[in-house]
Amino acid sequence: MNNYDVAVIGAGPYGLSVAAHLREQSLKVIVFGRPMSFWDRNMPVGMLLRSPLPASNLSDPGGKLTLDTYLDGSAGGPSNPTPRERFVEYGIWFQQKAVPDLDTRNVASLHKKGEFRLTLEDGEEIKASRVIVAAGIGSFAQRPSQFAGLPRTLVSHASEQSDFAPFKDRKVAVIGAGQSALESAALLHEAGAEVELFARSARIKWLKVGKGLTGFWPIERLLWAPAHVGPIGISQLIARPNYYRRLPRRMQNCFGVLPPAGSAWLRPRVEKKIPINIGCAVSSVKRCQDQLELTPDYGRQRRVDHVLLATGYRVDVSRYEFIAPQLLGAIGAINGYPRLNSRFECSVPGLHFMGAPAAWSFGPLMKFVAGVEFAAKTVTRGIVAMGKYAQPAGWNARDRGTQMGYESQDARLP
DSSP: OOEEEEEEEOOSHHHHHHHHHHHHTTOOEEEESOTTHHHHHSSOTTOBOSSOGGGSOOOOTTSOOOHHHHHHTSTTOOOSSOBHHHHHHHHHHHHHHHOTTOBOOOEEEEEEESEEEEEETTSOEEEEEEEEEOOOSGGGBOOOGGGTTOOTTTEEEGGGOSOOGGGTTOEEEEEOSSHHHHHHHHHHHHTTOEEEEEESSSSOOEEOTTTTTTTOHHHHHHHSOTTOOSSTTHHHHHTOHHHHTTSOHHHHHHHSOOOOOEEGGGHHHHTTTSOEEETOOEEEEEEETTEEEEEESSSOOEEESEEEEOOOBOOOGGGOTTBOHHHHHTSOEETTEEOOOTTSBOSSTTEEEOSGGGHHHHOGGGGSGGGHHHHHHHHHHHHHHHTTSOOOTTOOHHHHHHHHTOOOGGGGOO
C-alpha cells in the first residue's frame, strides 16, 4: 500500500496551491481530482469572473505562476473581467507546472485507522499521515424546499448548467439576487430565453469599488483590500483572516455574512432588459405537465418551462460523501462548518479543510480564490512546524499551539 505524508482531495485552486507549497518542503504529496473540474463543468459558458485579476491568482512558492503571467503569454493577452474559460485554462496550466503528476481518480472513501486510508474509485487504497480536504462547493448546492422532488428537466441549480443555449425561446424563472443569479439571467437572455428574475432581497445591490472616490487611488486602497471582498472598511479586515479569527464570535457573525450582490459591469446587461421582482419569493410551485406554475408572494401566477435556482451554497461537510461515517462523527462542527485551529486542522488530528468549509473559522475570504495564498501558506507552515516537534507526555493540541507560537482557536469556541 502506497504511503504519503499528505494526501490532498481536490484539484481546484485551493488543492493545487497547497500541493505546490507542500512539495517545496520535500514532502511526499499526492493530489486527487480532475484539474479545475468544478469551474469547467459547473460554471456556464460565457461567465466572467467577479474577482479582479490580482484576486484570481493561484499560489506557488515562487509567486511566478500568476494569472497575469499566463495571460501575458497566451493568445489574446490580459482581460478584466476574466472569462471563465481562460481561468480554467490558467488553472490547468498551473497544474501542469506545479503538480504535473496529478492523480485524476476520485476518492470514494476516507477513513482513519491509525493513519488515514483513502479508497479510490477503482478500489486501490493508499495511506497518508495527513489529509487536506479541498473538495470545493459542488456538494453544497442549496435548493429551496418548495422545489424538492421536481425533475431536473424542470428545475436545476445554477451549478448544474454549463450551457444556456438549449433554453432559447423558452420561459425561464431565475431565483436569487447574487452574482450567479444576475449573470445567469443575463446569459439566458442573451441566449434567446424569455427570462424573469425573483429576488427575496428588497433591492439589487451592485458592487462598485471606490464609489464616490474614483480617481483617488491612495484613499481607495485604504478602504478596500485588493481582493474587493466585503464592504468599505470591512474589506480590509476580511482580507486578514488571522485578525478576523481573533474577533469575538458575535462580531464575526456581523462581518462574516456578505449580502448578495452583482458586479457593476453586469448591470447594463440586466437592467431594463430583464423583469426583476424584488422583495418577492416564490411561495409555492405546481407541476403542470411539462411546465411549472409559480405562485409568487405578490402578483399573478406564472407558467414557465424551467426554474433556475441561483440560490447559492450552504456548507455542510457531512455532504462530502467520501468521508466515512465514523470519521465524520469525530469532526467537531458548527452549522455544518468544521471547527478549525490556526493550521486549518479540525478536531481529528491530521485532517485539514480548505476553501469554503474554512469560512466559519477564517472568514468569507475563504469562499473566494483570493483566499488561496493565505490558506496554502498557513497550512504548509503548520504542517512543517508540526513535524519538527516531539509529542511529550500529556501533549494536547493547545500545548503544541503555544509551543509553536500559534494561538489555538478552541479557547474561544462556543
